[in-house]
Amino acid sequence: MSAPDQILVDDQTLKFCPGETILDATRRAGCSLPTLCHDPRLEPVGACRSCLVEVKGQRRLMPACKTPASPGMQIETRNERVLRHQRVLLSLYLSDHVGDPSECEDGAPCELHALAKDLGNLPVLVPLQRKHKPRADRNPFIEFRSERCIACARCVRYCDEVEGVNAITLTGRGLHTTISTASGISLYDSTCELCGGCVDVCPTGAMAEKMPLSAGAAPERELEKVRTTCNYCGVGCQMDLNVDRAAAAGRGQVVKVTSPPAGTAPSDGNLCVKGRFAYDFIDHPDRLSTPLLRGADGNLHPASWEAALERTAAGLQEVAKKHGADALAFVSSARCTMEENYLVQKLSRAVFGTNNVHQCAAT
Amino acid sequence: MAGLVTTFGAGAMTNSIHEIREADFLFVIGSNTSEAHPIIAMEMKRAVRRGAKLVVADPRSIWMTTIADRHLPLKPGTDVWLLNAMAQVIIAEGLSDENFIAQSTEGYEALAERVANYTPEEAEKITGVAAADIRATARAYATTRKAGIYYTLGITEHTHGTDNVYALSNLVLLTGHLGSRSTGLNPLRGQNNVQGANDAGASPIFFPDYQSVGDPEIQAKYEAAWGCSLSSEPGLNLNQMMKVAGSKIRAFFIMGEDIVMSEPNVAVLEEGLNAMDFVVIQDIFLTETARFADVVLPAACFAEKDGTFTNSERRVQLVRKAVEPPGEARADWRILIDIARASGADWDYQSPADIYAELVHEAPNFAGISHERIDSEGIGLQWPCPTSDHPGTKFLHEGGVLRGKGLFQAVDYKPSVEIADSDYPLVLSTGRTLYHYNAATQTTRSAGLPEKQPEAFVELHRKDAGQRGISDGDLVEVLSRRGSLRCRAQVSRQVRRGCIWMPFHFADSRANLLTVDQGDAVTGTAEYKVCATEVRLLAAAAADDKTLFPGAFWGEPGGATSSAT
Numbered sequence A: 001m002s003a004p005d006q007i008l009v010d011d012q013t014l015k016f017c018p019g020e021t022i023l024d025a026t027r028r029a030g031c032s033l034p035t036l037c038h039d040p041r042l043e044p045v046g047a048c049r050s051c052l053v054e055v056k057g058q059r060r061l062m063p064a065c066k067t068p069a070s071p072g073m074q075i076e077t078r079n080e081r082v083l084r085h086q087r088v089l090l091s092l093y094l095s096d097h098v099g100d101p102s103e104c105e106d107g108a109p110c111e112l113h114a115l116a117k118d119l120g121n122l123p124v125l126v127p128l129q130r131k132h133k134p135r136a137d138r139n140p141f142i143e144f145r146s147e148r149c150i151a152c153a154r155c156v157r158y159c160d161e162v163e164g165v166n167a168i169t170l171t172g173r174g175l176h177t178t179i180s181t182a183s184g185i186s187l188y189d190s191t192c193e194l195c196g197g198c199v200d201v202c203p204t205g206a207m208a209e210k211m212p213l214s215a216g217a218a219p220e221r222e223l224e225k226v227r228t229t230c231n232y233c234g235v236g237c238q239m240d241l242n243v244d245r246a247a248a249a250g251r252g253q254v255v256k257v258t259s260p261p262a263g264t265a266p267s268d269g270n271l272c273v274k275g276r277f278a279y280d281f282i283d284h285p286d287r288l289s290t291p292l293l294r295g296a297d298g299n300l301h302p303a304s305w306e307a308a309l310e311r312t313a314a315g316l317q318e319v320a321k322k323h324g325a326d327a328l329a330f331v332s333s334a335r336c337t338m339e340e341n342y343l344v345q346k347l348s349r350a351v352f353g354t355n356n357v358h359q360c361a362a363t
Numbered sequence B: 001m002a003g004l005v006t007t008f009g010a011g012a013m014t015n016s017i018h019e020i021r022e023a024d025f026l027f028v029i030g031s032n033t034s035e036a037h038p039i040i041a042m043e044m045k046r047a048v049r050r051g052a053k054l055v056v057a058d059p060r061s062i063w064m065t066t067i068a069d070r071h072l073p074l075k076p077g078t079d080v081w082l083l084n085a086m087a088q089v090i091i092a093e094g095l096s097d098e099n100f101i102a103q104s105t106e107g108y109e110a111l112a113e114r115v116a117n118y119t120p121e122e123a124e125k126i127t128g129v130a131a132a133d134i135r136a137t138a139r140a141y142a143t144t145r146k147a148g149i150y151y152t153l154g155i156t157e158h159t160h161g162t163d164n165v166y167a168l169s170n171l172v173l174l175t176g177h178l179g180s181r182s183t184g185l186n187p188l189r190g191q192n193n194v195q196g197a198n199d200a201g202a203s204p205i206f207f208p209d210y211q212s213v214g215d216p217e218i219q220a221k222y223e224a225a226w227g228c229s230l231s232s233e234p235g236l237n238l239n240q241m242m243k244v245a246g247s248k249i250r251a252f253f254i255m256g257e258d259i260v261m262s263e264p265n266v267a268v269l270e271e272g273l274n275a276m277d278f279v280v281i282q283d284i285f286l287t288e289t290a291r292f293a294d295v296v297l298p299a300a301c302f303a304e305k306d307g308t309f310t311n312s313e314r315r316v317q318l319v320r321k322a323v324e325p326p327g328e329a330r331a332d333w334r335i336l337i338d339i340a341r342a343s344g345a346d347w348d349y350q351s352p353a354d355i356y357a358e359l360v361h362e363a364p365n366f367a368g369i370s371h372e373r374i375d376s377e378g379i380g381l382q383w384p385c386p387t388s389d390h391p392g393t394k395f396l397h398e399g400g401v402l403r404g405k406g407l408f409q410a411v412d413y414k415p416s417v418e419i420a421d422s423d424y425p426l427v428l429s430t431g432r433t434l435y436h437y438n439a440a441t442q443t444t445r446s447a448g449l450p451e452k453q454p455e456a457f458v459e460l461h462r463k464d465a466g467q468r469g470i471s472d473g474d475l476v477e478v479l480s481r482r483g484s485l486r487c488r489a490q491v492s493r494q495v496r497r498g499c500i501w502m503p504f505h506f507a508d509s510r511a512n513l514l515t516v517d518q519g520d521a522v523t524g525t526a527e528y529k530v531c532a533t534e535v536r537l538l539a540a541a542a543a544d545d546k547t548l549f550p551g552a553f554w555g556e557p558g559g560a561t562s563s564a565t
């Protein structure tokens, strides 16, 4: 057992690639290790200590997320010592966190509570009950809830390493370390581009999305996720629409948008301000809900589908008859689907006989 | 789109988005990437963190220029000069890839001859970019293997937009920077399905998959497939349609576009729309254009229907229905079937998957893609994907240029159709901001976004502002030969002297009242990026008089003011 690209993890031989950490190699093999501060898009910092494992020959437990795999390494991820460490660590974290999972998970699921549940039967410590200054921020999307922050700095590193704007930072010292902006200004007045990546990467709901919370939306775990493609720019980010099935009189309502895991093509699990937060147009009262026909009075009036379709067909046919098919023009849309664009050009060419079909963004 | 089909044989990003982070040299031109494509910008930032060199060519100082190694602040509309000068440097200094040119291209001699006079020193006079910077950029581009070029509407929205694309293609072919990872020429599409709409044949000259309507074999194929006879006469492009609206064009069917917001020189277009015999609008909101409609059909938004979008990197991805549309609104694909049936056709599709299957049946490059396959593989497929066991294509031209041989297209600089003069001394460019999107029918209806950018503004240089007695935040009037509007002045370091910039999202200050409707000869794309204007300070009294501004729709931002009941 000293092949140049192998390590031994809990008696299982695993291959690793150059540059991989212990965590990378074990995850690739499908074994799970608890992590909190880790995100594959970020440089590992080894801050939360939840991924510690025992490496033969090392006196101290080592963070799997930060320790490079090396040939012949022998690693234990589940032995008595590692598990004891995990229990104590989780209990400590929870003693300074919203204790009741259902209260804590009012928005996104909490990774701390999920880990605690996996470990089961944690010793309950006396709650710390620190005093927290609530931090109001007048931006419309992102809420700081510092009482839930475990100072893992995932959000800060994301803001720096991925979004590249350095709008948020850790402030305070020791026990009082928490998340804020430089000199406490509103995100609105900072370099923040409101991408919401901090909300997405936060494991504990300390960075939370305002709109669903203030609207009293159901917690994320009760919502149905529908994977789809964003409708704004041409990147085509994948996103999950979080749907409350019962809302909007049974039509269902999109109450938040979350991003798929890091590594999901094409956007690596990232979203921008429009993709993540500009979804409330879907349920806007201005949405058209019935066909309209221009009446003799010059105004538009609600009409039945039957009447509207009849008028559409007759109107187009009449012009084609009088002035020829090339007097018609069909403007399709880069906002609509492939299938719909296909049908518009087929309608134009095959049904009405003209190649006058185009859309607004041909370049 | 058409430009790249001509030079390379495929009109799309040659590379994948994920490859950007591995590039060693990035040349970004005519793209305010961090605002228009924030996710692409993230990839670029990642590359720069890794040590990649970034050069940004843009008239404005944009966010990307703050992390760039070099900013080339060229005068609007002078791209061909800049790019031809880079080509000149590459040839004159012997930095071109002679093997590649000999084996994989045609038209080299004509290009070499044409660009010979485009020296960086001459270019400096026209473009305003220092000759040394042009040289350094050309050298760095030519000598870095993983070198990618990224562009967007700043390149194409000109009367010479296709020439700009040709000039970029020439750089790629000179250096052979094509056909491998992170190396190529990449148009970043502005809207979610620009690529898909073009791929699907929403074009006056192409059936799906860029098959020419003028090609008798293709025409015969589609006549057989669709069971009808088809016109071989190329249709009008959008720009041409808009100009003959109300005269040659008597009826419009318009799906999902708000043309009086998005099209240039809109005052003239509105006259045309008034003269139309018949206008049908199919949309999710009562748009500004609906004021001219005889019929308005209520459609479903992306969250309410199934289908596919194809992104800039040619990836076909699923759109999944999550909720029901409001009231009686229907998915656009259903409405289109209904219209066809009402017009006597016997269309009988059960689902978007059915429609897609028919589309790819006659489209060789997409033949291996289906809704079922994307769903079961859990990830979109990138065309070309000719067969159902083909994995899709991450970057194009790997085994040789798709066209057979890459085609050099020698182009000359043509000044923009309208240049600044003493009456209208300021050059206006228009664009998109991070917080809004196109006609803003969606974004002005999202709670937080209007708050961050509640109203239209015009950015102008400190000195231009000073000359006119304008301070930051003043209400001003912007005038061109075609119209005028008013908005707030934003005195900014971002624009060059003599240039101004406006977003085009706002219904109460429609930048397109000002713009030129002259289209590119090939694509018909209008010149949104250059028109001559003047800016005036408004007296306080005038500022309160809303009737002064005929082009403005006063009311809810982006809201409907039509006579709907």
Ligand code: FES
Residues within 6 Å of the ligand: A034, A035, A036, A037, A038, A045, A046, A047, A048, A049, A050, A051, A052, A063, A064, A065, A066
């Ligand atoms: S995940 Fe390894 S230390 Fe946090």
